[in-house]
Amino acid sequence: MQLMIEQLKESKNTWMASHVADAEYPTALSENGLALYQALHASSSTSQLVLPLTARTNNLSFYPVDCHPLTIRYAMTLANFWNDEKQREAVMEYLTQIMFEADSAASLFVGFFKGKPAACGMVFQDAEQALICDVHALPLPNQEDLIEEMTAYLTTQIAPSNQSVHLEQTAQ
Secondary structure (H helix, E strand, O other): OHHHHHHHHHHHHHHHHHHHHOOOOOOHHHHHHHHHHHHHHHOOEEEEOOOOOOOOOOOEEEEEOOOHHHHHHHHHHHHOOOOOHHHHHHHHHHHOOOOOOOOOOEEEEEEEEOOEEEEEEEEEEOOOEEEEEEEEEOOOOOHHHHHHHHHHHHHOOOOOOOOEEEEEEOOO
16 A cells, blocks of 8 residues: 555656656756755655545635646745745746646645635545645644645545545655
């Protein structure tokens, strides 16, 4: 089981890298952002989730990232994980390069709080398992509630055939 989830994490990391690594003319800033993203995920851990998850709050409006304006909002939200302004700028440049294919294993979501993007997360899945990752919320007073709410929502976006759902967590 652990080997399968590690393979799924590797597939997610390969997909995430492809947006810069496969680009014809990647910018130095986006390459730096990719390196920062990869460094963060190099020491990530996963834990299996017991479904269903429920959140204590219901403050977010959720949107699938299906167009470039939402990609930018996703990037802005996740890039706030980095405290250093130059790193945040590089990660944002990298994340705005994400391109979607119709059959992609990745689904990204942005949660809006009081009309503004405040949380984000990704579901990366294959036919048997799903990985919830890159869950982050802006540093608001209710940040932990927003992260909990986003995580619970992401579990509702998993294909019913998936028997195994894991949460990938990173430490800063």
